Amino acid sequence: RQLHRRALTAFGYGPKTLARVLRLQRALALVRAGLPYADAALAAGCADQAHLARDMRDLAGTTLTAYFGRS
Structure with missing residues (x-):
């Protein structure tokens, strides 16, 4: 509970959502790299x-596809 509360205060969402956001950012960086x-x-x-x-x-x-503008 304390971790969840602190994550909400610091980031605006819970730790699981934060993990999803960070995973998505890593994946997008890899796609940008080719x-x-x-x-x-x-x-x-x-x-x-x-x-x-x-x-x-x-x-x-x-x-x-829309994000990267690929057809």
């Missing part, structure tokens, strides 16, 4: 590419 979505997802700690896509949609409100 890795395919699936490889970046696995390297960042996601179970699969669908997991990364779901986190992107939930946390950023957009899709990976």
Whole structure:
């Protein structure tokens, strides 16, 4: 409880959400470096590419394709 309360105070959301945000940031950095979505997802700690896509949609409100402007 104390960890959750402190995370809310410091970051505005709980520790689990913070972990999701940091994992998404790692994955996005890897994609920017040239890795395919699936490889970046696995390297960042996601179970699969669908997991990364779901986190992107939930946390950023957009899709990976729209974010990176790929067709």
